[in-house]
Amino acid sequence: MDPLSYVKQEPYKLYIDGEFVASDSKETFDVVNPVNNQPFAKAYKGRTTDLEKAISAARRAFDEGPWGRMSAKERSKLLLKAGKLLAARAEEFAVIETLECGKLYMSALYYEAQMAVDAFEYFAGKARCLEGKVVPCDAGHLNYVLWQPCGVVGEILPWNGPFMMGCQKVSAILAAGNTVVIKPSSWASLSMMLLAEVFHDAGFPAGVVNVVTGSGAEIGDALVKSPLVDMVSMTGGTETGKNIIGVSKDTVKDIALELGGKSPNIVFDDVDVDDVVKWAKFGFTLNSGQVCVSGTRLILHKNIYEEFLAKLKTECESFIPGDGFDYMKGVNFSTLISKSHAESVWKYIESGKKAGARLITGGERYTDPDLQKGNFVPPTVFADVTPDMAIFQEEIFGPVLCVTPFETEEEALAIANGTEYGLAGGVFSNNIKRALRVAERIKGGQIYVNTYFSKAMIESPGTGWKQSGIGVAGIHKYMISKTVFVDLIDGSLPPV
Ligand code: NAD
Numbered sequence: 001m002d003p004l005s006y007v008k009q010e011p012y013k014l015y016i017d018g019e020f021v022a023s024d025s026k027e028t029f030d031v032v033n034p035v036n037n038q039p040f041a042k043a044y045k046g047r048t049t050d051l052e053k054a055i056s057a058a059r060r061a062f063d064e065g066p067w068g069r070m071s072a073k074e075r076s077k078l079l080l081k082a083g084k085l086l087a088a089r090a091e092e093f094a095v096i097e098t099l100e101c102g103k104l105y106m107s108a109l110y111y112e113a114q115m116a117v118d119a120f121e122y123f124a125g126k127a128r129c130l131e132g133k134v135v136p137c138d139a140g141h142l143n144y145v146l147w148q149p150c151g152v153v154g155e156i157l158p159w160n161g162p163f164m165m166g167c168q169k170v171s172a173i174l175a176a177g178n179t180v181v182i183k184p185s186s187w188a189s190l191s192m193m194l195l196a197e198v199f200h201d202a203g204f205p206a207g208v209v210n211v212v213t214g215s216g217a218e219i220g221d222a223l224v225k226s227p228l229v230d231m232v233s234m235t236g237g238t239e240t241g242k243n244i245i246g247v248s249k250d251t252v253k254d255i256a257l258e259l260g261g262k263s264p265n266i267v268f269d270d271v272d273v274d275d276v277v278k279w280a281k282f283g284f285t286l287n288s289g290q291v292c293v294s295g296t297r298l299i300l301h302k303n304i305y306e307e308f309l310a311k312l313k314t315e316c317e318s319f320i321p322g323d324g325f326d327y328m329k330g331v332n333f334s335t336l337i338s339k340s341h342a343e344s345v346w347k348y349i350e351s352g353k354k355a356g357a358r359l360i361t362g363g364e365r366y367t368d369p370d371l372q373k374g375n376f377v378p379p380t381v382f383a384d385v386t387p388d389m390a391i392f393q394e395e396i397f398g399p400v401l402c403v404t405p406f407e408t409e410e411e412a413l414a415i416a417n418g419t420e421y422g423l424a425g426g427v428f429s430n431n432i433k434r435a436l437r438v439a440e441r442i443k444g445g446q447i448y449v450n451t452y453f454s455k456a457m458i459e460s461p462g463t464g465w466k467q468s469g470i471g472v473a474g475i476h477k478y479m480i481s482k483t484v485f486v487d488l489i490d491g492s493l494p495p496v
Helices: 048-063 072-088 090-101 105-129 162-175 190-202 216-225 238-250 273-289 302-316 339-355 369-373 409-416 432-441
Strands: 014-016 019-021 028-033 038-044 133-135 141-149 152-156 179-183 209-211 231-235 254-258 263-267 295-301 358-361 380-383 400-406 424-428 446-449 479-487
Touching: 014 048, 014 190, 019 190, 028 090, 038 090, 038 190, 048 152, 048 179, 048 209, 048 216, 072 090, 072 105, 072 162, 072 190, 090 105, 090 162, 090 190, 105 162, 152 162, 152 216, 162 179, 162 190, 162 231, 179 216, 190 209, 216 231, 216 238, 231 238, 238 254, 263 273, 263 409, 273 295, 273 302, 273 400, 273 424, 295 302, 295 409, 295 424, 302 358, 302 380, 302 400, 339 400, 400 409, 409 432, 424 432, 432 446
Parallel strands: 152 179, 152 231, 179 209, 231 254, 263 295, 263 424, 295 400, 380 400, 424 446
Antiparallel strands: 014 019, 014 209, 028 038, 133 141, 141 479, 358 380
């Protein structure tokens, strides 16, 4: 298979009001493969005028178009059709995602593409089950609650899983009955530009889905500020989220933020060390550590500390780094998204060394000239990390694990909950009472017990606690409730 044969020769276009268009300025940007930092495609760069057209189209489609009057059943059918079209193009999407984000192709094809299709199927069903409730009330009165779409939703996406995440979010937004303007990350725009073709071919009415590329500071900011956008959902870093909170105050619009993490993974001394070493490794190296819920702080019982670290070192050193398409050569570890992001990870590695953390493995640049062309950072494990160190407190978003020893359950929990983040966490113990007790007390929205990473992610979405986010994930994030109070008795004014 030649991955480049899937790439369009002309620049990828914006999708506005049912049409694939160049940006008003005709400005393009290079799309770069992070494995070698070589450009392999071009895409049009959106500016504010393009965004304004997209927002007006989404507004019209919601307020006046057929979408707003469609039944949930009709919306559901369109989503199912889009899911089928996407499934037929899974290979193409997986190739583009691998090229643009430096992913492992097998994972992009057999995990992310499958999850993306599944999202369409799941939310197509969900669209038909958005029930409200009747609230018990005085005789002669009826009080019922409806869930309605927010209206025009701005969906701002990060670069670390744009295809799968984009499909999950956009299918939920549409199932709820909203229209959407998607703003992908500048590092990873192609999958959403391609996804527009799927909506187009499935027959979604013009303006229901729009895709505008461009910088966060311009396009993202303008989406949040626009009085024509009813709700903004952003997945990205905590600093960006704080910015959005500030900017959204002028329109008091609904916002939902899925932000950064620094998730603890607590391992007690009653586990099978060989087994849990593999989970700990998986927890911080998946997608080269560029996963929001990665288990990047290993809180390890003192009784198994050195044995566990020695085995983890061996495991980490068995990775074969390289181009994600080279699965036949055994490549199972890929690159970071960009040079600048890799440099930020290297700064943290240097800061860990300076702070006196004990380097167990990694921490030095690859010397292979092929790997040096890309943004590779080896799996890096620091032991004896203390809560005062920046590498303990701050999200690194790369394959860097900080290990801290503990003796008692209380101590483990204090270490686990000792950062400003609250996204996820793990606990490993064969004592199920203890494992569940600890799971209950970790401050985070997704907790894994004797496993790492979620199964049935769409059905049971997580929520960011503390500075990891605002809003409960899932379809209701994109909906707004309305209570209707009905008087069933003619002319019965209250006696006041
Ligand atoms: P980022 O914050 O740099 O960018 C996210 C998006 O916000 C991009 O599309 C960007 O262009 C846009 N943006 C930037 N500045 C903006 C502004 N002023 N106004 C509006 N939009 C703006 O994040 P990233 O580097 O793309 O992604 C990595 C981060 O995302 C990590 O912190 C990771 O933990 C987080 N993340 C969280 C989740 C979750 O579910 N909680 C999932 C994936 C990634």
